[in-house]
Amino acid sequence: MKVLLLGIAGGTARQVALALHAKGHQVTGIDRRPWPDAPRGVTVHAMDLRKRAAQDVFRTGRFDCVVHMATVSALTMSGDERSRLNVGGTRAVFEYALAAGVKQFVFVGRHTYYGAAAESPLYHTEDEPPMALGTFPELADLVAADLYAANELWRHPGMATAVLRLCYTLGASRTGTLAGFLSGKRVPMVLGYDPLFQFLDEGDAGTAIALAAERQLRGIFNVAGPAPLPLSTIVRQTGRTPVPLPEPLVRALIGRFGFPRLPVGALEHIKYPVIVDASAFKKATGFEPTVDEVEALRRYRALG
Amino acid sequence: MSRDDDVGSLIDRLELPFNRLGIDPYGISKAHLRTAFGALGFLYRRYFRVKAFGLEHVPARGRGMLVGNHSGGVALDGAMVLASMLFELTPPRLAQGMAEKFLAALPISSLWTSRCGQVVGTPENCIRLLEDERLLMVFPEGARGTAKLYTERYSLVGFGTGFMRLALKTKAPIIPFGFLGGGAAIPTITNLYKLGKLVGAPYVPVTPWLLPLPLPVDLEVHYGAPMHFEGTGDEEDSVILGYVEQVKQRIAVMIDTSRRERSARKHGGRP
Numbered sequence: 001m002k003v004l005l006l007g008i009a010g011g012t013a014r015q016v017a018l019a020l021h022a023k024g025h026q027v028t029g030i031d032r033r034p035w036p037d038a039p040r041g042v043t044v045h046a047m048d049l050r051k052r053a054a055q056d057v058f059r060t061g062r063f064d065c066v067v068h069m070a071t072v073s074a075l076t077m078s079g080d081e082r083s084r085l086n087v088g089g090t091r092a093v094f095e096y097a098l099a100a101g102v103k104q105f106v107f108v109g110r111h112t113y114y115g116a117a118a119e120s121p122l123y124h125t126e127d128e129p130p131m132a133l134g135t136f137p138e139l140a141d142l143v144a145a146d147l148y149a150a151n152e153l154w155r156h157p158g159m160a161t162a163v164l165r166l167c168y169t170l171g172a173s174r175t176g177t178l179a180g181f182l183s184g185k186r187v188p189m190v191l192g193y194d195p196l197f198q199f200l201d202e203g204d205a206g207t208a209i210a211l212a213a214e215r216q217l218r219g220i221f222n223v224a225g226p227a228p229l230p231l232s233t234i235v236r237q238t239g240r241t242p243v244p245l246p247e248p249l250v251r252a253l254i255g256r257f258g259f260p261r262l263p264v265g266a267l268e269h270i271k272y273p274v275i276v277d278a279s280a281f282k283k284a285t286g287f288e289p290t291v292d293e294v295e296a297l298r299r300y301r302a303l304g
Numbered sequence: 305m306s307r308d309d310d311v312g313s314l315i316d317r318l319e320l321p322f323n324r325l326g327i328d329p330y331g332i333s334k335a336h337l338r339t340a341f342g343a344l345g346f347l348y349r350r351y352f353r354v355k356a357f358g359l360e361h362v363p364a365r366g367r368g369m370l371v372g373n374h375s376g377g378v379a380l381d382g383a384m385v386l387a388s389m390l391f392e393l394t395p396p397r398l399a400q401g402m403a404e405k406f407l408a409a410l411p412i413s414s415l416w417t418s419r420c421g422q423v424v425g426t427p428e429n430c431i432r433l434l435e436d437e438r439l440l441m442v443f444p445e446g447a448r449g450t451a452k453l454y455t456e457r458y459s460l461v462g463f464g465t466g467f468m469r470l471a472l473k474t475k476a477p478i479i480p481f482g483f484l485g486g487g488a489a490i491p492t493i494t495n496l497y498k499l500g501k502l503v504g505a506p507y508v509p510v511t512p513w514l515l516p517l518p519l520p521v522d523l524e525v526h527y528g529a530p531m532h533f534e535g536t537g538d539e540e541d542s543v544i545l546g547y548v549e550q551v552k553q554r555i556a557v558m559i560d561t562s563r564r565e566r567s568a569r570k571h572g573g574r575p
Contacts, residue, residue: 118409119405119409119424119426120426122424190411194415195418196418230333
């Protein structure tokens, strides 16, 4: 199978490329960032996905499958820029893929689509709408990209589209929302809250996404592995120290004294859980994680 | 306290899928349960000297819904039902309450309710837990039930109907229970709704000594025979209301009978 992987230099995307390559698939990637130690046989085009040259890669590559992992979740980026990348970019790559006659499209979205709220169900299933846009409007572009991809499911039945809502990942690349949160030795938490977090070892995440491509999955699927753990447990098991601070203080510190500049709505994600039921994905692909939650944290701790 | 009664060993005997860190897939933590039930054990055995009757009606394993009356201005009743399930059943069981939303939203309470398995009472959570063969605890009177004044302590306010639809949908037995004494432990003379709104709760109960601190009165909980209802959960409201009324009546009779028996025991006579 010839696969085009968008955003190939990302931590989890590299694992997808490695998993597909190991199974004998021909992998090509596009990313603005380099991947210097990409394995032989994996072609990486260093270019902007929104430029003409990227469209040419689609047109000339005769790909069977496109895996789209080129959306961004960096909340520090301006809303306009994120929207251009996530919504505009997703629309463009669907158009390129359709024009090139691609048979399978895998859109890799995020489980945070569902939003964090005190009153939401503990385990989200794929039929639920996004709930927390009112408190966290900055997520809107990622939600819109997810919904756009889901639209393509029925608009273009000739191309099998899989929309994956992937939980957090942890691994050697130290990239992603959860890894970013664990970047310091002391991790701020909101006093009196300790939400469950769900995460998957980066290698297992790569295997799961590769399986979706190989099985020609069609539909919307939550992707997760082991059981979730409380945030404080994750912090401690990775060798960090949780620092619970009263909520008004956390709000005041955002953007100051080395704390990242985040929208206030992001705080909901360290107060309330976003947990997904991934049983439909498991049933459709037979995916089983090889690294459990405790081992994933032990390995992350060993990275320092 | 005998060895068997040791809180830690009882929690170790809970038939829940804890991982190597002592946490189950719903975030229930053995460490938090030990602390919480350590405190509840003192309240259950020493402070309130709770008597539990009809424990044989609670299934040892598998899904079930404990459905009862609210008694007392705060959720003392729920806490003592949880304690009775852990301290009196063999093997011990963890009842999982369907908590009010504000408990998950408030700091501290959010953390402890979650770590002790008391989840927000959404239909999705309820169905998932029952299909996972858990034991749920439901107070269909809701917050209006805990708001009962001292003079209304043995009455029942209107029951919600959601629990019945979910019991039908999941074919879960309903184990009715009557709780006695909570209204005397925390004799509410009025409820401050505006103050409640300020602190994020439905209301704040006021007792003759202002704060809702409970008196050490004897409490009783009576469990009744399981009630099974046939259906899909999609029935007309009139059908569901009829089933709910049967549960409410059963609980009302249990409260009434238990009060008479308790009075007879106190006075050494026959009920």
